[in-house]
Amino acid sequence: MSAALREARWQIRRARRGLVGWAVALAAVAGVYIPFYPAIGGDQLQGMVDALPPELSQALGYDRIGSAAGFVTSTVYGLLGMALLLVLAVGTGARTVAGEEESGLLELSVAAPVRRTALVDGRALALVLRTAMLVLVLFAASAALVRVSDMDVAVGGLAAGSLQLWLFTTAVGLVALAVGAATGRRVVGVAVGAGLAVGGYVADAIAGLVPDAAWLADVSPYAWFLGGDPLVAGVDPGGVLRLVALGAVAWLTGRTLIGRRDLGV
Amino acid sequence: MTAIALDGLVKDYDGTRALDGVDLEVAPGEVFGFIGPNGAGKTTTMRILVDLLRPTAGTARVLGEEPRAGGPALRARLGYLPGELVLDERATARELLAHVATVRGRGAERIAPLAERFDLDLDRRIGELSKGNKQKVGLVQAVMHRPELALLDEPTSGLDPLLQREFLALVREERDAGTTVFLSSHVLSELEDVADRVALIREGRIAVVDDVAGLRAAAGQRLDVEFEGAVSAGAMDGLDEVRIDGARASGVWRGAPTPLLARLAGLPVRHVTLRDRNLEEIVLDAYRGDA
Numbered sequence: 001m002s003a004a005l006r007e008a009r010w011q012i013r014r015a016r017r018g019l020v021g022w023a024v025a026l027a028a029v030a031g032v033y034i035p036f037y038p039a040i041g042g043d044q045l046q047g048m049v050d051a052l053p054p055e056l057s058q059a060l061g062y063d064r065i066g067s068a069a070g071f072v073t074s075t076v077y078g079l080l081g082m083a084l085l086l087v088l089a090v091g092t093g094a095r096t097v098a099g100e101e102e103s104g105l106l107e108l109s110v111a112a113p114v115r116r117t118a119l120v121d122g123r124a125l126a127l128v129l130r131t132a133m134l135v136l137v138l139f140a141a142s143a144a145l146v147r148v149s150d151m152d153v154a155v156g157g158l159a160a161g162s163l164q165l166w167l168f169t170t171a172v173g174l175v176a177l178a179v180g181a182a183t184g185r186r187v188v189g190v191a192v193g194a195g196l197a198v199g200g201y202v203a204d205a206i207a208g209l210v211p212d213a214a215w216l217a218d219v220s221p222y223a224w225f226l227g228g229d230p231l232v233a234g235v236d237p238g239g240v241l242r243l244v245a246l247g248a249v250a251w252l253t254g255r256t257l258i259g260r261r262d263l264g265v
Numbered sequence: 266m267t268a269i270a271l272d273g274l275v276k277d278y279d280g281t282r283a284l285d286g287v288d289l290e291v292a293p294g295e296v297f298g299f300i301g302p303n304g305a306g307k308t309t310t311m312r313i314l315v316d317l318l319r320p321t322a323g324t325a326r327v328l329g330e331e332p333r334a335g336g337p338a339l340r341a342r343l344g345y346l347p348g349e350l351v352l353d354e355r356a357t358a359r360e361l362l363a364h365v366a367t368v369r370g371r372g373a374e375r376i377a378p379l380a381e382r383f384d385l386d387l388d389r390r391i392g393e394l395s396k397g398n399k400q401k402v403g404l405v406q407a408v409m410h411r412p413e414l415a416l417l418d419e420p421t422s423g424l425d426p427l428l429q430r431e432f433l434a435l436v437r438e439e440r441d442a443g444t445t446v447f448l449s450s451h452v453l454s455e456l457e458d459v460a461d462r463v464a465l466i467r468e469g470r471i472a473v474v475d476d477v478a479g480l481r482a483a484a485g486q487r488l489d490v491e492f493e494g495a496v497s498a499g500a501m502d503g504l505d506e507v508r509i510d511g512a513r514a515s516g517v518w519r520g521a522p523t524p525l526l527a528r529l530a531g532l533p534v535r536h537v538t539l540r541d542r543n544l545e546e547i548v549l550d551a552y553r554g555d556a
Contacts, residue, residue: 003337003368006367006368010364013360014353014355014356017355103351104347104349104350104351105351105352105353107317107347107349107351108345108347108350108352108365108406110315110316110317111315111316111317111340111343111345111347112340112365112368112369113337113338113340113341113368113369114337114340114368115336115337262278262317262318262319263317263318264312264317
């Protein structure tokens with residue numbers, strides 16, 4: 001087994017208890033929103049949203065809340081589920097290299113007969129796998145609840161949304177990891193990762209409101225994730241490609257830059 | 266091939282010079298003590314040897330290779346105990362050591378015997394272990410694969426005296442099995458019995474390198490003497506650091522003791538002691554710059 005795979009396995013093993021907690025939380029997010037759609041959804045909810053200023057409902061992503069797929073997007077995939085996964089991905093990404101370097105935990109790993117690049121590869125892979133497992137849990141919970149509630153949401157749409165949610169949160173997490181690996185400072189990794197997620201969200205909202213700023217959606221990772229409305233329209237190949245590219249560039253940057261500096265000082 | 270060869274090693278960071286031209290050679294098979302106060306550059310040197318830090322100038326060679334160029338293949342031949350040991354609190358000692366053995370590809374068979382020897386409970390989570398027990402985990406991972414060169418930064422910190430003795434016995438055994446040991450300390454007495462040679466570092470420079478016997482000879486012996494009456498003139502000639510207080514006198518004698526004993530035999534001595542100076546005193550000399 002290669003050094004990177006061994007490292008990934010060890011990282012996931014170490015985090016296994018925490019992973020269960022995150023899985024429960026994500027399943028709960030689906031559980032507190034989706035079953036209420038049949039009671040409050042459809043025309044009633046659409047009426048409430050229509051009463052809001054259109055700019056506000058659009059910025060909040062509520063403009064699509066009237067349909068079942070739009071409701072799941074606006075509450076679970078585009079809001080609370082996404083937020084939880086971003087917290088996990090950014091927190092893990094920044095901690096797994098920079099945080100452990102600051103605490104001194106990385107010292108033994110770097111002194112072991114393993115390349116620094118393999119340490120970054122393994123930790124990046126562990127992050128990719130952890131978000132994948134959690135998105136799978138969210139997908140399974142959502143699919144089951146949608147079926148039980150007899151809602152008009154295609155499983156294919158949920159799968160497309162899940163894929164893009166996974167790619168979005170993972171890419172942002174990898175940016176936090178890369179910045180941490182390049183600087184050795186956890187807080188910088190968290191700031192850049194969180195800034196990218198929030199900045200992308202704001203850019204997407206502005207792009208929807210100001211015609212001259214429509215180009216902002218092209219550079220917003222949040223728009224790459226949800227702009228194509230994957231729960232309704234299915235996979236958005238352009239968005240998927242950009243998210244994969246963002247994650248790949250971050251990973252390559254992190255593994256290159258960590259080799260060029262002093263560690264733990 | 267030398268086990269460690271440092272040539273004009275300089276390391277700057279954060280605007281301070283941590284190492285200021287360190288020259289040092291450690292021969293294969295020896296136990297080499299690296300002594301200095303905190304902040305003298307011991308940990309910086311260790312970290313350069315395992316490629317955590319890169320030199321600003323000068324070269325370091327470990328088992329014939331530069332640490333960065335040697336990469337994982339070189340580090341596979343090393344054991345390393347960090348000066349500030351931080352271990353994953355969530356894992357048990359057994360899990361962590363098994364993982365280290367997997368990464369290194371050897372050493373697993375020595376985990377249980379070493380744990381037993383140091384009375385280490387492998388099944389408790391590391392977060393629940395005392396500082397001394399964590400240090401044992403650090404020691405086991407540093408030597409269990411029988412490295413060619415063990416780099417141990419303050420290995421006895423946190424160990425009680427009994428365990429320190431057990432650890433030093435282990436160091437001798439590893440040396441006899443072929444491991445070169447490079448260990449640092451700011452407590453000199455514990456290296457006195459185990460180190461073949463000792464280097465004293467202060468403010469990023471090597472002050473003295475010698476074997477323990479040589480340091481002792483250079484250090485001389487301390488004479489304390491009490492006369493029947495006032496100290497006679499010339500009684501303390503040839504001694505350094507002479508102090509006279511009424512009928513008592515003390516000083517440091519270097520060289521063979523026969524002439525000193527002959528002189529004292531002709532004087533009215535009430536009480537006399539002559540003893541080796543310990544390494545602490547020698548190092549104090551070196552720190553003052555007169556060794």
